Amino acid sequence: xxxxxxxxxxxxxxxxxxxxxxxxxxxxxxxxxxxxxxxxxxxxxxxxxxxxxxxxxxxxxxxxxxxxxxxxxxxxxxxxxxxxxxxxxxxxxxxxxxxxxxxxxxxxxxxxxxxxxxxxxxxxxxxxxxxxxxxxxxxxxxxxxxxxxxxxxxxxxxxxxxxxxxxxxxxxxxxxxxxxxxxxxxxxxxxxxxxxxxxxxxxxxxxxxxxxxxxxxxxxxxxxxxxxxxxxxxxxxxxxxxxxxxxxxxxxxxxxxxxxxxxxxxxxxxxxxxxxxxxxxxxxxxxxxxxxxxxxxxxxxxxxxxxxxxxxxxxxxxxxxxxxxxxxxxxxxxxxxxxxxxxxxxxxxxxxxxxxxxxxxxxxxxxxxxxxxxxxxxxxxxxxxxxxxxxxxxxxxxxxxxxxxxxxxxxxxxxxxxxxxxxxxxxxxxxxxxxxxxxxxxxxxxx
Amino acid sequence: xxxxxxxxxxxxxxxxxxxxxxxxxxxxxxxxxxxxxxxxxxxxxxxxxxxxxxxxxxxxxxxxxxxxxxxxxxxxxxxx
Numbered sequence: 001x002x003x004x005x006x007x008x009x010x011x012x013x014x015x016x017x018x019x020x021x022x023x024x025x026x027x028x029x030x031x032x033x034x035x036x037x038x039x040x041x042x043x044x045x046x047x048x049x050x051x052x053x054x055x056x057x058x059x060x061x062x063x064x065x066x067x068x069x070x071x072x073x074x075x076x077x078x079x080x081x082x083x084x085x086x087x088x089x090x091x092x093x094x095x096x097x098x099x100x101x102x103x104x105x106x107x108x109x110x111x112x113x114x115x116x117x118x119x120x121x122x123x124x125x126x127x128x129x130x131x132x133x134x135x136x137x138x139x140x141x142x143x144x145x146x147x148x149x150x151x152x153x154x155x156x157x158x159x160x161x162x163x164x165x166x167x168x169x170x171x172x173x174x175x176x177x178x179x180x181x182x183x184x185x186x187x188x189x190x191x192x193x194x195x196x197x198x199x200x201x202x203x204x205x206x207x208x209x210x211x212x213x214x215x216x217x218x219x220x221x222x223x224x225x226x227x228x229x230x231x232x233x234x235x236x237x238x239x240x241x242x243x244x245x246x247x248x249x250x251x252x253x254x255x256x257x258x259x260x261x262x263x264x265x266x267x268x269x270x271x272x273x274x275x276x277x278x279x280x281x282x283x284x285x286x287x288x289x290x291x292x293x294x295x296x297x298x299x300x301x302x303x304x305x306x307x308x309x310x311x312x313x314x315x316x317x318x319x320x321x322x323x324x325x326x327x328x329x330x331x332x333x334x335x336x337x338x339x340x341x342x343x344x345x346x347x348x349x350x351x352x353x354x355x356x357x358x359x360x361x362x363x364x365x366x367x368x369x370x371x372x373x374x375x376x377x378x379x380x381x382x383x384x385x386x387x388x389x390x391x392x393x394x395x396x397x398x399x400x401x402x403x404x405x406x407x408x409x410x411x412x413x414x415x416x417x418x419x420x421x422x423x424x425x426x427x428x429x430x431x432x433x434x435x436x437x438x439x440x441x442x443x444x445x446x447x
Numbered sequence: 448x449x450x451x452x453x454x455x456x457x458x459x460x461x462x463x464x465x466x467x468x469x470x471x472x473x474x475x476x477x478x479x480x481x482x483x484x485x486x487x488x489x490x491x492x493x494x495x496x497x498x499x500x501x502x503x504x505x506x507x508x509x510x511x512x513x514x515x516x517x518x519x520x521x522x523x524x525x526x527x
Contacts, residue, residue: 109510244487259486267490268506274494278487314487318466 006128010091017090021055022125024048025100029107029114045108049101056097059090061295094292095134096125098257103139105261112139120146129222133215133444135231135253142228150227155413160224162409166399167217169431174392175210176436181380182207186352192379194367199379201366204352205345206393208443209237212251215442236400241336243309246344258289278314283307293351298359302350309343388434448526450474450519457496457515464488464495474516500526 008015028048035041103124106112115121124143137143185192185200192200216233223230231253240246247255263285270277283304290303313320324332346363353359370376378386402408412420454472461470465483478484484492496518497503502525504512512518 109507111510263486264489264510265506267486268493268509271490271494271497274491278490310487 003123003126003128003131007092007126007131014090014092017059017093018096018126018131019122021052021093021097021100022122023118025052025103025125026115026118026121029104032104032107033114041108045104048104052097052100052104056093059093092131092133095136096131098136098254099125099138101261102136102257103143106139112143115139115143127223127228129219129226129228130230133212133219133442135216135219135233136257137231137253141231145228148227153227156227157225158413159409160221160226162412163221163224164218165221165427165431166409167214167219167221168435169214169392169427170210170217170396171214171442172431172435172437174389174396175207175214176439177385177389177392177434178203178207178381179211179436179439181385185379186354186358189353189358189361189365192365193371193376194365194369196370196376196379197362197366198368199377201345201349201362203379204348205238205341208348208352209234210393210396211443215444236404238341238397239337240340241333242313243306243340243343244313246340247306247310254289254292258285258292262288275315279307279311282310282314286310290351297356298350298353301356301359302347305343305347305350309347385436392434448523450516450523453519453522454515456499457518460495460499461492464491472515474514474519476515477513496522502526 004015004019007018025048028044032041032044032048035044103112103115107114115124120143123146124137124139127137127142130137130142182200182204185196189197213234220230220232233251233253235249235252237246237249240249263281266281266284267278270280273280284307286303286305286307287300288303289306290299290301293299293302327335349362350356350359353362381389399408412423415423454474458470458472461472461481461484462468465481465488467483470481472481478489493504493509500522502522504521504525508521512521
């Protein structure tokens, strides 16, 4: 009920769309499971998934769908016209549609039984802590947790609150202190110097990570307060030594989703082609992942680049193993981390630019030239903002490094009361005095 | 064909496909236990197994293969 209120509060049509899709998925799941003939099961599965994708496409890209219909049926005069503002893009639809496809696919594969309790299923689909931007949950994760009895757990509540606070720090003190300046650069590419474009390219992955992982921490923390463990979305992506590894650490609930439901079926179909089948599947999968973010060529290129790099890494694995032996493990790993970050930063130009043309302009105008002075390096950020963002970035990386070895939140909880409250007050003071409270959205809300 | 001999044959095949000097398999081994056995090489292994034993796995059968023991059972069943 709280989740329905949360969704309906934005716009009642968002709630109605989510409810219709959820009910549809619930009954399709039951239908697939209760059908006996293999052919009929296959037909039901592919029809239901196609229907979900078509509904998602219509609501996600109404103008594109109208143009497709007009091209395919040029003689039919559609009784409606889609203007930019006539169709509202339902918040969270990309995330809960993927959850619905996951649910139906697991039933089709025989990995999951259909859910019998419609209220539990609705909560699986609409749970408000992950509704807007994920994580994209699997039935084996969240749906199974709904069956467990939940009681008030003080430790889980305080853990959740602390995780939410860490997410807020990432979002407000790091991402939001950088966002206005990076947005400014992307909004006036033609006025920026070559060096400013280089800095924008290098800094954008940090802003995006702080924004999205900050959101995810808030979602995970909020869910923990209610006794649920949501799927983590990030695992220190900037220590990745290859792009393949980066995608096992970045937006994990989406990348594992496309791996399991797009890439693996594709590799199965093309396994007779050997390594070419893997390369083909990688390209199709990552282009799909790119297009999930938006219909523009820039998003397709963003995905295509990831596919090409991972294919290259796969084909040259032996060469890289020999290179690592020659250079020594530490130097090779260090260089690999820098290379992976730079390639990801370059590919994100296509993700962030307003259009494909803007992205090409960006790439072709990056240089070490400056327009006026070296102060341009700060892309307009004040010295205060640079220091705050820089220190927060270092603290975040150090926190994540140690947190991977030992749960820092639990460690702090074991300290005596005075130490704990000093830490809480210092962090709260830092949040309110240094936070950038000038944005009211998250990057991934648009998807 | 018994599981023990099959495991030895599979070890040889895994070494060739994954280009690793030594691969040790038991019925409980999963992809997490073998270096290089990941989503990029999984279908290369399945394809090599299909060729070696002239069998064919359906996709839904592949999804069910969680550990090497499942793979052995499936090969034995299909080779009969």
